[in-house]
Every structure is written in C-alpha cells, then in structure tokens.
Amino acid sequence: MPEQKTLARARADKRAGKSASTQAGEFVREEIERVRAGKHGVRSTKQAIAIGLSEARRAGVDLKAPAKSKASEATRKKAKQDSAAAGKNPSKTEGKKRATDSASTARRSRAATAALKRESTAGASGAALSKQAKSAAARRPAASRSAAAKKAAQTKGAAGRSAAAKKAAKTRAARATHGHR
Known part of the structure; x- marks a missing residue:
C-alpha cells in the first residue's frame, strides 16, 4: 500500500x-526507498521498478499496459489487472466472497512478502540503478534520447540551465584533477 505522501506527490504531478x-x-521511488530501508529485498532493479509500476496502476495512475513487442503476455495481463483494480472497493465487489478465497489470498500475500524478505537489497543500490538506467537508455534510439534531452533543457528554464552548466563545469574540473576520464 503506497504512503499518503507518495499519493499526494503523484496527484500533484x-x-x-x-x-x-x-x-x-x-x-517507483517509494519502492526503491522501501528496499533501501530493508523492509524487503528484490532480485533485481527491474523487479523493484515493476512493483512500483504495479502500485501506481492500482492507485489509479493511467499507465497503459506495455506493447505486445515489449513485454510477455503475463506482464501485460498483470498490468491490465492492476489498472482494473484501481478505484475498486474490495468490500463491494460482486456479492460475497467465499471464506476460502480470502484465506488463500492472505496466505499467498504472506508467502510473497516472506519471499521478498529473503531477497537482497543490492537491487536498489546506486550502482544497480545507474546500470539499469544506462541499459534502458541504450535500448532507445539516439533521436529519442536527443528529443528527451532537448525537452528537459527547455522545461528547465534559463536559471536552471545556467545552474546545470555551472555544476557540469565544476564536475568536469573535479574529475580532471582526480584523474577520471
């Protein structure tokens, strides 16, 4: 269940x-923080992102299911289920549920949580996130990356661009003195 401050930030966005x-x-940010805090682990950075996206869909964010060419049928089905679950009140769904349904659901939920607790927190490390971001960017065409950079520069504004340029120059200078490439 997402925290209220996460829901508030998403609504503000x-x-x-x-x-x-x-x-x-x-x-996704909240999920990464949960893993870093040691509440549970993940097998990979992708898993943490997938959990975050699932939470977002269930919270009502209008995220489309991935395209057929981009993800497995199981992933697409899960995304559609999450979107359908958004805004539903569990107490009002199709009459009464059988007792075995809720018992098996609770058991499954506990098993999933226990499995996540056994996993490592390394998937939420800075290095893992950086590697994931770079590999995701590499899968996109150069034109798409360039367009995103141009849009980011445009929305930053003059003061923001100036600050970013100063920071970049400072970083380059620091790396030059410490022998980085």
Whole structure:
C-alpha cells in the first residue's frame, strides 16, 4: 500500500499536467526507498521498478499496459489487472466472497512478502540503478534520447540551465584533477 505522501506527490504531478510515467515514478521511488530501508529485498532493479509500476496502476495512475513487442503476455495481463483494480472497493465487489478465497489470498500475500524478505537489497543500490538506467537508455534510439534531452533543457528554464552548466563545469574540473576520464 503506497504512503499518503507518495499519493499526494503523484496527484500533484497529475495536476501539474505531467505524464503518467512521471506520476508512476513517485511510486517507483517509494519502492526503491522501501528496499533501501530493508523492509524487503528484490532480485533485481527491474523487479523493484515493476512493483512500483504495479502500485501506481492500482492507485489509479493511467499507465497503459506495455506493447505486445515489449513485454510477455503475463506482464501485460498483470498490468491490465492492476489498472482494473484501481478505484475498486474490495468490500463491494460482486456479492460475497467465499471464506476460502480470502484465506488463500492472505496466505499467498504472506508467502510473497516472506519471499521478498529473503531477497537482497543490492537491487536498489546506486550502482544497480545507474546500470539499469544506462541499459534502458541504450535500448532507445539516439533521436529519442536527443528529443528527451532537448525537452528537459527547455522545461528547465534559463536559471536552471545556467545552474546545470555551472555544476557540469565544476564536475568536469573535479574529475580532471582526480584523474577520471
């Protein structure tokens, strides 16, 4: 269950007219923080991202299921289930549930949580996130990356661009003195 502050940040992003993926980013960030805090682990950075996206869909973020060419049928089905679960009140769904349903659901939930607790927290490390971001970017065409960079520079504003340029120059200078490439 996402924290109230995460839901509030996602709602603020929506009001500001930001994209669904930006809104979902709040949930992914929260999931990464949960792993870092040791609440549970993950097998990989991708798993932490997938959990965050699932939470986002269930919270009502209008994220589309991935395209057929991009993900397995099971992943697409799960995404559709999560989107369908958004805004549903469990107490009002199709009459009464059988007792065995809720018992097996609770048992499955506990098993999933126990399995996650046994996993490592390395998937949420800075190095793992950096590696994931770089490999994700590498899968996109150069034109797409360039367009994203141009849009980011545009939305930053003059003061933001100036600050970023100063920071970049400072970083380059620091790396030059410490023998980095």
